[in-house]
Amino acid sequence: xxxxxxxxxxxxxxxxxxxxxxxxxxxxxxxxxxxxxxxxxxxxxxxxxxxxxxxxxxxxxxxxxxxxxxxxxxxxxxxxxxxxxxxxxxxxxxxxxxxxxxxx
Numbered sequence: 001x002x003x004x005x006x007x008x009x010x011x012x013x014x015x016x017x018x019x020x021x022x023x024x025x026x027x028x029x030x031x032x033x034x035x036x037x038x039x040x041x042x043x044x045x046x047x048x049x050x051x052x053x054x055x056x057x058x059x060x061x062x063x064x065x066x067x068x069x070x071x072x073x074x075x076x077x078x079x080x081x082x083x084x085x086x087x088x089x090x091x092x093x094x095x096x097x098x099x100x101x102x103x104x
Contacts, residue, residue, distance in 0.1 A: 012102065018051045019104045022095050026088050033084045042071040048091075060090045 025048050032041035045064045052060050063083050070080055098104055 014051075014054060015098055015102055016104055018055070019095050019098050022048075022051070022091050026091050029084065030088060033081070038071045038074075042068055045071075045087075052094075055094065057090070057094060060087055060094075063087050063090075 025044060029041060029044050029048070032038075032044060045068050049061055049064050052058075052064070063086055067080060067083050067087070
């Protein structure tokens with residue numbers, strides 16, 4: 001695996017980190033949403049987004065931006081639980097694919 005001239009070991013370490021930490025991050029986000037802890041939810045989403053960017057997963061990034069906008073504007077509309085569920089499902093799917101494709 002060669003990614004645009006990037007060190008293969010570095011890329012694999014980043015993938016391992018993402019695979020190991022994403023389930024924990026997703027659980028924290030679900031907890032924060034359930035508890036209506038919007039500040040911590042926004043902070044967790046903000047930390048989660050760069051890993052998605054690294055992997056080129058823009059569909060989840062858009063959902064994260066929409067949730068961050070809701071939280072920062074203090075507007076909690078009915079779409080928030082659905083968006084959080086989609087983020088959780090997509091994050092879990094990405095982890096599963098990475099585990100399988102890279103034997104992580």
